[in-house]
Amino acid sequence: MNESAKKYNNYKAFKLSVAPMMDWTDRHCRFFHRQLSRNALLYTEMVVADAVIQGARERLLGFSPEEHPVTLQLGGSDPKKLAEAARIGEGFGYDEINLNVGCPSDRVQSGTFGACLMKTPELVAECVAAMRQAVTIPVTVKCRIGVDEQDPEAALDALADGVFAAGVEVLWVHARKAWLEGLSPKENRDIPPLDYGRVYRLKAKNQSRFIGINGGIQTLDETAKHLENVDGVMLGRAAYHTPGILADADAVVYGEAAREFDYAGLIDTMAAYAARHIEQGGRLGHVTRHMVGLFHGQPGARRFRQILSTDATRPGAGPEVLYSAFAAVEQERASRAA
Structure with a gap:
């Protein structure tokens, strides 16, 4: 087990992460972000399990050692394929495998995974159970609070209960619904209202689990306020479009000595x-x-x-x-x- 994996065993250390973002968080982006923050957990773009199994693995999964700690996010809904892709990802040296249960893109919908999986929490639990059996590193989940006409109270609890029962210890929640009908992927990042309170309530019910929050968080001051109610904050577009905020993250979020960034x-x-x-x-x-x-x-x-x-x-x-x-x-x- 490498040093970053040993550190990862203390989930509470990961108060801040940079979200997986399609076409953005490639290996070059992650190397850059790592120079800004020594501590933030970095995520790959979502990689479909079929592509991991059948595609050009070095191109899809290769990364620089300096990126640690880094998570491979997988997309898929077939437990056997996800387990195989997770095993391959562990072989490449990733510190964690994350299952995407939140992406609302047309491509994801046609493959009945991503946010679609909010409708089938039993299948999600089956997927993560198979992934956990295949690897020794942590398996985590990132989801929405619900999709379409689902009641977020019932939908998020059902998803969380299922993955926790399957042995998952970490759940990141994008605090919006995803509308699979009527909104584009871009609109799904802005139009559905944020409901941070729903994520806070999930944490209150699951004190022994790591619950992280994502969605619309713009600053480190906002990050600090969220950390009063949840275990971790995931920055998305704010970290990408204004990456300089990561230069202050180690001091503001992790309590390291403030320094003038070089x-x-x-x-x-x-x-x-x-x-x-x-x-x-x-x-x-x-x-x-x-x-x-x-x-x-x-x-x-x-x-x-x-x-x-x-x-x-x-x-x-x-x-x-x-x-x-x-x-x-x-x-x-x-x-x-x-």
């Missing part, structure tokens, strides 16, 4: 990482697209974003573009300080 060191690390990726046949933009919001709200943020959005996407672009973008930030800071 942005110059971060740029050096990311430039070296990008150079390695380019040497292996990748492009600078694969890495820098996740970094455009780094200086959101700070002097020079607009110019930094412009340079990465244009120059970094050009053929042959190299790490010097990242240094150029950071130089623009430093220049703006200096001019304002003068």
Whole structure:
């Protein structure tokens, strides 16, 4: 068992995580986020069990050791396939396997998994039981509070009771319903009203379980307030679009000594990482697209974003573009300080 897995055994350590987000939280994004926070738990994008079993595993599952602790999120509804995919994921070195019971996309609906599984809590319990039998690392679940016309009180309790009975100790809850009919995946992230109280009530009934909350949380101050009622907070779009907030997370959430973040060191690390990726046949933009919001709200943020959005996407672009973008930030800071 690696050191991160040993640490993971203390679930309470994971007060903050960055949500699995399709097309966003790839390995480059996770490497970047890890440079900002040493402690936050990072998640992959959802990977369908069939793809893990039959697809290009290194491309789908490969990650850098620096990303630990990191969770593989799986999608599927066949217990045997999910168990096999979980076993493969453990072999790649992931610290945790998470089952997606919350994604409302058309693709997920056609495969009768993701948020659709809220309607079949017995099947979810069967899936996680099979996954737990296949691996030695933790198996967790991320869900919604309900779907369509379900009563969130009954639906969430049924899902939670089933997975807890199957041996799951950690449940992350996106505090919205998912509407499988009538709303797009994008609309499902905004339109259904947030009901944080429903997640709090679930925690009150399950004091010995780890209950984490997700959905619409924008700041570390909000995170701290939620942590008065639940065990963990999962940041999604806020962490992606304004990743600089993760630079304060270790101090604000985990109680480490406050420090002035070393942005110059971060740029050096990311430039070296990008150079390695380019040497292996990748492009600078694969890495820098996740970094455009780094200086959101700070002097020079607009110019930094412009340079990465244009120059970094050009053929042959190299790490010097990242240094150029950071130089623009430093220049703006200096001019304002003068």
